[in-house]
Amino acid sequence: MFKDCAELAKAVRLNCLRMVYRGESGHIGSMLSAADILAVLYNRILNVDAANPDKADRDRLLFSKGHGGAALFATLAEKGFFPKEWLDTYYKDAGKLSGHISHHVPGVEFSTGSLGHGLPVACGMAMAAKQAKKSHKIICITSDGDCNEGSTWEAIMLAGQHAWDNLTMIVDYNRLQALGRSQDIIDLEPFDRKLKEFGWEVTTVDGHDYAALERAFSNLPLVKGKPSCIICRTVKGKGVSLFENDYRWHYGGITEEIYENAKAELEKGI
Numbered sequence: 001m002f003k004d005c006a007e008l009a010k011a012v013r014l015n016c017l018r019m020v021y022r023g024e025s026g027h028i029g030s031m032l033s034a035a036d037i038l039a040v041l042y043n044r045i046l047n048v049d050a051a052n053p054d055k056a057d058r059d060r061l062l063f064s065k066g067h068g069g070a071a072l073f074a075t076l077a078e079k080g081f082f083p084k085e086w087l088d089t090y091y092k093d094a095g096k097l098s099g100h101i102s103h104h105v106p107g108v109e110f111s112t113g114s115l116g117h118g119l120p121v122a123c124g125m126a127m128a129a130k131q132a133k134k135s136h137k138i139i140c141i142t143s144d145g146d147c148n149e150g151s152t153w154e155a156i157m158l159a160g161q162h163a164w165d166n167l168t169m170i171v172d173y174n175r176l177q178a179l180g181r182s183q184d185i186i187d188l189e190p191f192d193r194k195l196k197e198f199g200w201e202v203t204t205v206d207g208h209d210y211a212a213l214e215r216a217f218s219n220l221p222l223v224k225g226k227p228s229c230i231i232c233r234t235v236k237g238k239g240v241s242l243f244e245n246d247y248r249w250h251y252g253g254i255t256e257e258i259y260e261n262a263k264a265e266l267e268k269g270i
């Protein structure tokens with residue numbers, strides 16, 4: 001039933017792996033973590049059009065964990081927003097695709113990289129849509145590190161107070177960040193209770209279960225009159241056993257041997 005999502009996620013993971021190998025760097029753990037979330041959004045949920053990426057009534061997807069942006073680039077290429085050949089220029093001088101996400105690429109709403117920028121901008125978009133009485137969705141994907149940022153919590157307070165129920169935050173919550181376990185750096189727990197106290201409706205799902213993701217994303221807002229948060233419990237580096245749940249694969253290049261072994265594992269299926 002979710003063959004289309006599994007196929008897209010697999011293609012995205014293989015693309016990301018090749019991009020990091022050829023680009024000689026990148027945030028592979030963060031990319032693989034988000035692949036299933038992106039596959040469900042782009043195959044089943046978002047009202048977007050590859051032939052007309054700027055159409056006025058499109059849903060807005062902001063990818064605030066911009067360091068993992070190759071996962072969004074790969075998804076957009078697979079969905080036809082731009083030629084797949086561009087993926088081979090990732091992280092290269094004069095390439096089409098930068099190391100962090102860039103709005104100069106068709107289908108990308110906003111450039112991010114430094115954490116804590118996506119949700120504040122998503123708040124502005126949600127407010128503007130409310131004022132203009134538009135019904136498109138505004139969805140922001142954040143990460144553990146993103147939710148350490150003060151600007152993210154300012155946005156959480158703002159959206160809760162103003163009841164922007166056209167806004168959804170999806171957290172790619174793999175409980176790891178650049179330098180270690182989130183609980184050892186800035187512990188977000190009890191995460192759902194904190195968000196609820198700030199006026200959000202919250203649900204938690206397995207971030208690699210396509211059915212659970214589609215159920216959660218199809219049901220927005222979770223409650224009328226409140227912004228929604230979907231905490232997706234994910235595995236950093238999902239799909240490649242060497243990378244899974246190991247923060248040391250947050251950033252860096254990969255050798256040819258690692259590339260070939262990881263590719264074979266992903267091709268076998270997950």
Ligand SMILES: [Mg+2]
Pocket residue numbers: 143144145172173174175176177236
């Ligand atoms: Mg993380």
